[in-house]
């Protein structure tokens with residue numbers, strides 16, 4: 001381990017999708033227990049960062065490195081990264097009809113416990129935990145029986161993501177616009193869910209466009225991601241500035257194909 | 262005529278009941294029908310060797326057999342063993358009758374083109390006629406059990422009439438204990454505004470031969486919700502006909518098949534939109550592993566007068582091995598101009614986004630693939646209206662699926 005006290009370390013990361021460079025030299029170090037907010041204009045590469053770190057097909061690492069707890073993330077399969085403690089709450093959670101939410105959650109938790117050499121939970125034990133987690137994110141218990149995210153509203157999907165985070169107890173949680181499209185009440189539920197999981201070990205990357213989420217989830221650092229790299233970092237007050245000013249000050253000359261986007 | 266058929270119909274002489282006239286007509290038709298070969302369209306992919314080779318016999322005496330329990334359901338049981346009716350429900354709810362007597366409906370709903378339907382006309386000895394009186398809604402589930410002991414041949418037939426406004430739930434359940442051969446046909450008349458919830462479980466895998474059909478005629482505003490679930494065997498063939506005879510009727514047919522080894526399963530679903538304003542939804546999903554073969558033929562015939570028909574047929578198949586085979590053929594024949602009709606038949610692929618999503622939660626790729634494949638059929642089990650039946654059949658299908666290998 002190069003740095004004893006770093007949980008996630010991203011060094012000069014370049015990544016592309018369909019031959020198009022998206023991440024262009026991303027650097028980020030996160031220590032245990034820290035909350036980092038990432039803001040920035042649409043198309044900057046915020047979601048791409050989560051996909052690259054989690055190992056989604058089609059997201060190519062061109063150069064650079066990323067380690068979690070000293071382990072090389074890019075050397076692991078998607079599921080191994082998850083078992084190593086990486087969690088991504090999706091901007092657009094996937095619907096999987098025919099696979100019940102409860103089964104999905106149980107298999108996920110079992111897989112991770114097994115990887116850590118822990119015994120699988122009995123169905124009854126797990127059901128109890130799942131019901132508690134449901135309550136915590138304000139989802140009716142009946143949602144456990146439904147297909148994964150099947151027919152859930154936008155807000156219900158986001159709360160389901162938080163429920164998974166609560167059950168999986170990851171080391172690093174990446175929340176990709178978990179607050180988008182939520183009303184104030186739902187956002188508070190999400191924020192409470194996150195805050196309940198904060199401790200001196202667990203770290204968070206909170207991707208958001210809105211200062212209001214950061215009123216509830218107080219970040220230690222705020223970064224602005226633009227055109228594939230971090231262009232400015234600061235403390236919580238930076239988010240307030242951004243809210244007031246927008247991103248016009250970035251003054252990046254858009255390239256031809258970005259105009260098309 | 263095949264040797265098997267000659268042998269089998271010789272047995273017909275011993276049957277004496279009120280259906281003699283209809284049987285004679287069917288026998289005459291049967292005698293005139295050419296025994297199917299590979300050139301026969303309806304049997305193109307389904308050879309009848311297994312029938313011809315079958316050594317199953319008409320037994321004089323049969324062992325006592327009881328149908329499988331389904332937790333949480335107390336069925337009204339109509340049980341046949343080796344083709345003989347052995348038990349009827351003792352206390353029938355008011356408005357429900359079951360009789361062994363003449364019925365004008367016998368042979369009128371099932372189309373005569375089904376050759377084994379004709380065989381069944383001739384050989385089914387104990388025809389049961391079920392009637393639900395006008396506006397009577399029966400809560401209990403009527404289960405028709407077709408149980409076969411090792412080495413037996415059996416032919417069963419049930420005719421069901423729902424009078425106007427009636428409601429009934431029917432389960433057709435087949436269980437084969439060893440090498441057997443059966444034909445099992447049901448005919449349903451669903452009266453005006455009546456509702457039939459129907460299940461056909463054909464879960465008898467192994468070295469048996471099963472030929473049968475469920476045939477429905479719907480009068481105005483009648484509704485049908487049918488689920489067919491089948492495993493393959495030496496030969497498993499089901500024909501279903503949905504015939505609209507009154508406007509604003511609706512039918513939904515969900516079918517699942519799950520095949521392994523060298524099994525064969527063949528489903529022919531035919532829908533006759535003969536009148537305007539009726540709606541059909543068909544979801545057919547199959548998984549074939551190893552060297553098994555599935556055949557699905559989905560015909561929707563929209564007659565010239567059947568304006569404002571809505572019909573949707575969706576068939577998706579998943580192949581677990583490159584030696585498995587699926588022959589699927591949607592056949593749309595549309596003669597009316599103002600209709601909405603969609604069909605699709607696909608070899609399904611695992612949804613990559615869903616696979617990734619599961620993996621990001623720590624689920625291994627191979628387990629995620631299994632979950633999604635099972636989910637693909639489980640989605641239709643979820644739609645079964647009687648939850649007890651869904652909860653009963655789900656683990657059976659899950660177990661079978663778990664044993665199937667991806668090659």
Ligand SMILES: Nc1ncnc2c1ncn2[C@@H]1O[C@H](COP(=O)(O)OP(=O)(O)O)[C@@H](O)[C@H]1O
Pocket residue numbers: 017018020022041042043044045046047048049261
């Ligand atoms: N699957 C993809 N195929 C092609 N381009 C993509 C794909 N995913 C993302 N991009 C492009 O990558 C850039 C960054 O996208 P994204 O990471 O989603 O941005 P953000 O989350 O910051 O809004 C955008 O220009 C987007 O169009």
Ligand SMILES: [Mg+2]
Pocket residue numbers: 046047048091176177
């Ligand atoms: Mg995004």
